[in-house]
Amino acid sequence: MSGNTTIPGPHGQTLSFTVSGAVASAIAQGFATELANLQAAGLLVIEEGKLVNGQIVVPPVPAGKTELLVIAASLSGAASLSLPAAFDNGFVFNESSLSLTIDASLDPNVLSTGTGSTTFFGGTGPGSDAAANGNNLFAAAASGGGQYFIGFGNGNDTVFANSGNDVIGAGGGNNLIGLGSGNNWVTSSGNDTVVQGSGNDTVAAQLGSTDLVFGGTGGLVFIGGGAGTQSTVVGGSGAELAFGGAGSGVFFVGKSSFALSDVGGGNDTVVAGAGAPSVAVFGGSGASVVLFSSSNGNVLVAGAGNETLNAGGTTGTAQFWAGRGSESLVGGSGADIFAFVKGAAHGVDTIGGWTAKDTLSLIGYGPNAIVGQANVGGSALITLNDGTTISFTGIAHIPKSHISQT
Numbered sequence: 001m002s003g004n005t006t007i008p009g010p011h012g013q014t015l016s017f018t019v020s021g022a023v024a025s026a027i028a029q030g031f032a033t034e035l036a037n038l039q040a041a042g043l044l045v046i047e048e049g050k051l052v053n054g055q056i057v058v059p060p061v062p063a064g065k066t067e068l069l070v071i072a073a074s075l076s077g078a079a080s081l082s083l084p085a086a087f088d089n090g091f092v093f094n095e096s097s098l099s100l101t102i103d104a105s106l107d108p109n110v111l112s113t114g115t116g117s118t119t120f121f122g123g124t125g126p127g128s129d130a131a132a133n134g135n136n137l138f139a140a141a142a143s144g145g146g147q148y149f150i151g152f153g154n155g156n157d158t159v160f161a162n163s164g165n166d167v168i169g170a171g172g173g174n175n176l177i178g179l180g181s182g183n184n185w186v187t188s189s190g191n192d193t194v195v196q197g198s199g200n201d202t203v204a205a206q207l208g209s210t211d212l213v214f215g216g217t218g219g220l221v222f223i224g225g226g227a228g229t230q231s232t233v234v235g236g237s238g239a240e241l242a243f244g245g246a247g248s249g250v251f252f253v254g255k256s257s258f259a260l261s262d263v264g265g266g267n268d269t270v271v272a273g274a275g276a277p278s279v280a281v282f283g284g285s286g287a288s289v290v291l292f293s294s295s296n297g298n299v300l301v302a303g304a305g306n307e308t309l310n311a312g313g314t315t316g317t318a319q320f321w322a323g324r325g326s327e328s329l330v331g332g333s334g335a336d337i338f339a340f341v342k343g344a345a346h347g348v349d350t351i352g353g354w355t356a357k358d359t360l361s362l363i364g365y366g367p368n369a370i371v372g373q374a375n376v377g378g379s380a381l382i383t384l385n386d387g388t389t390i391s392f393t394g395i396a397h398i399p400k401s402h403i404s405q406t
Contacts, residue, residue: 005032007093008039010048010070015093017113019132022206023169023187024151027130031111035091038066051075056100061086071096073114083108089127094118099134107146112136117155122148122164131155135173140164145182154190165199179216188225196220196236205229205245215240215254224249224264235276244268244287253279253293262287265305272298278316283307285325291318296334302327302345311336312353322349322388337361342386352393360390361404369405373398 005028009015019028038044046068047059056079061067068091071081075096082103083090094100094112101119102110107127112118117134124141128149135155140148145164154172161168162180169187170177177186180197188194189206196216205211205225213222215236222233222242229247233240235254242251244262251260253272258279262268265286270293272279278297281289285305291298292313300309302323311318314332322329322338322345329338331353338351342364351360362369365385372383380392392398 005029007032007035008044008046008068010046010068015070015095017095017132019111019113019130019151020153021151021169021171021189023149023167024130024132024153024171027128027149027151028111030149031091031093031109031128031130034109035068044068046070048072049081051077051079051098054079056081058082058084058087060084061090066090068093071098071100071114073097076116131157140166140180145180161197183218196238200238205231205247222251224266224268226264229266244284244289253277260289262289262307263303265307281309283309283323283327293318293332300329302329306347310352321345323347328352331355331358335359338390339363340365340384340388340390342384346386346388348389348391350391350393354392354395354398356402359402359404360398363406365405367405370403 006014006016019025043066045065049056049069049071071094073095075098078099080101083106088106090108092108092110095114097115099117103121105123107123109128112131115133117136118131119137120129122140124144124146126146129138130151132153136152136157138150139160140162143163145162148164148166151169152171156173157170157175159168159177161184163182165182166184172190175190175192177194179201181199183199184201186203188209188211191210194203194213198217200219202221203213204223207226208228211231213233218238220240224245225247227246231249234252237255239256240258242260244266245264246266249268251270253276261282263284267288269290272293278295281300284303287307289309291311294315296316298318301321305325308328310330311332312330317334318336320329320338322340324346326347328350335357337359339361369384371385374381375396380395380398382390
């Protein structure tokens with residue numbers, strides 16, 4: 001919530017409002033600040049839009065001035081608003097319950113706090129569109145679009161970013177966000193479907209959101225949200241970098257490079273199907289990552305905390321790099337390498353899924369890396385010369401031929 005924000009009204013009064021949603025709130029605060037600066041400089045003219053035969057009539061804009069057009073709360077029904085050339089980069093404040101359609105071949109800054117819905121056809125930008133309520137539609141110019149800041153409340157909203165480089169926050173409803181050729185930042189707070197285009201985009205999930213993201217041909221960065229967030233990301237043909245949050249995520253790897261950094265300690269699943277490249281997974285404290293892949297060359301790197309890196313669903317090769325926590329590392333059916341680097345790996349670790357194809361690689365420990373190997377309950381327990389212990393689930397003994405010491 002933005003808190004109480006005020007702007008000047010057309011009859012000398014002060015108009016007060018609140019807007020929910022991080023992006024919409026930021027737009028509202030910027031809207032009010034710019035108006036205050038223009039008014040202080042004597043450059044602002046404030047007019048009230050009149051509804052005539054379904055059209056909002058815009059009073060003339062004096063030369064050298066910027067206009068604030070206020071659409072009063074008393075207006076209802078449906079209306080359209082076409083802005084004259086002199087209104088370019090002006091401001092529209094809509095507190096009505098109108099279902100309002102704005103054809104903005106120009107680039108106004110629009111803030112709607114009433115109960116109606118806003119349909120905004122943007123120009124070439126820059127501009128902004130924020131709506132606190134209703135089910136809203138924003139469509140940027142198909143080509144040549146500039147940067148728009150777009151923020152909505154808790155309605156069910158639709159955004160077509162098209163060609164601009166936009167900042168988008170669709171609010172807490174059930175939202176559809178289509179991205180085009182621009183480079184966009186999307187904040188997801190509701191139950192959102194995001195379809196990427198050819199641009200390089202970032203999608204950041206917020207606490208409690210449910211996200212379905214389809215990658216495109218451009219690069220995609222996905223940032224997971226907090227506890228309770230549920231995300232599904234389907235990769236496209238562009239490169240993908242994902243940062244897991246405290247929530248849960250399912251990542252379907254596309255046709256280009258994929259890396260997951262699970263720094264948030266959530267529960268994530270990575271699926272790399274036929275034709276997908278190898279993947280890189282970086283764990284974090286409390287993280288649990290499950291990998292399914294048929295590709296060779298997968299890399300799983302543990303962090304400093306206690307975590308689980310499970311590649312039991314892989315049929316290709318994988319390299320595991322142990323961290324400083326107590327990790328559970330699970331290999332697949334391929335020839336896997338479990339690497340421990342002295343000084344970087346130290347803890348009480350467990351290796352599962354060990355097969356006769358696998359290798360234990362001990363780096364930096366010297367030729368006498370192992371100070372003991374015992375059978376504890378049917379599982380081999382190896383102790384290294386720095387105190388690290390490694391238990392091999394269900395494997396009674398690890399032969400020297402499967403251990404590399406340097």
